[in-house]
Amino acid sequence: MPKGKNQKFKLYRLAQIMSEQTDEDHYITMPEIMSALEEYEITADRKSIYADLKDLEKLGIEIEGERIGSGYHYHVIGRDFELPELKLLVDAIQSSKFITERKTNALIRKLEKMVSKYDAQKLQRQVYVSGRIKTMNESIYYTVDAIHNAITENKKIKFQYYQWNVKKEMELRHNGAWYHISPWGLSWDDENYYLVGFDSEAGKIKHYRVDKILKIRMSNEEREGKEYFQQLDMADYTKKSFGMFGGKEQTIKLLVHNSLAGVIIDRFGKDIMMIPIDEQYFTVNVDVHVSRQFLGWVFSLGEKVKLLGPDEVVEEMKAEIRRLNQQYQI
Known part of the structure; x- marks a missing residue:
């Protein structure tokens, strides 16, 4: 059998075919597997595909073969996430005001890749994002990442903070002054994400809407306020506020x-x-x-x-x- 042009991608494409086209309720036959590989200009005989299916199991993609009639039908079992779990994640993403509509749709598309095309349609039917009130700050992912990095490095952060004015314009608080805060945690309350940190100048714990933080950067100064947060239960703090x-x-x-x-x-x-x-x-x-x-x-x-x-x-x-x-x- 002459080799196709993309033989080096054979195992990758086989994993893709099995993950996308099969699940607990949908199977694929050996001839269908061979035909699907040919669409990617990959040729394979049954013996090599049997070996490749076993290799996929070593990579964490568990394949089960079931005899139906005169032949075997194959499908993926035991995925990392079950469909109900992904539905919960989709609901959480949709209801989060701090995630923009564009990022919401992008995240859900990524979650859809973790299931078959059939289950992906079930996730799509849950997507009702348009018209919901969402943040317009696209940089929130990088802000959250910067906060976590600063906590890990035990450093303060600097940022600017904004509010909306009556002209629907972003307006910097305190005339654009830089906030210099020791970050100690993140809290999700009332569909918003908050940075909880220590303001050394004021000498007390403060919190800030993450989606209203701009131009965040890590400071060279080490964090302060440890004694305050050693006594603070973050969940209890959120409940009381x-x-x-x-x-x-x-x-x-x-x-x-x-x-x-x-x-x-x-x-x-x-x-x-x-x-x-x-x-x-x-x-x-x-x-x-x-x-x-x-x-x-x-x-x-x-x-x-x-x-x-x-x-x-x-x-x-x-x-x-x-x-x-x-x-x-x-």
């Missing part, structure tokens, strides 16, 4: 209707103690960073939640209600 807005951490007492028990557990976890008051209400003490966003969260739950203490926070809520009353002239 509503919308990642800062504020004084305080223990808040709430009176909550039983119908909102799920809301409280979803927000603060199952470890909190909910003390029954009567057949309809319970009280709960939770640690939060008190901010206007937290007060707004309590207010949004309506008459089924009441802030009981401490007194200074109750006064903040009353002041906020008076402000709203004056603002809307009720």
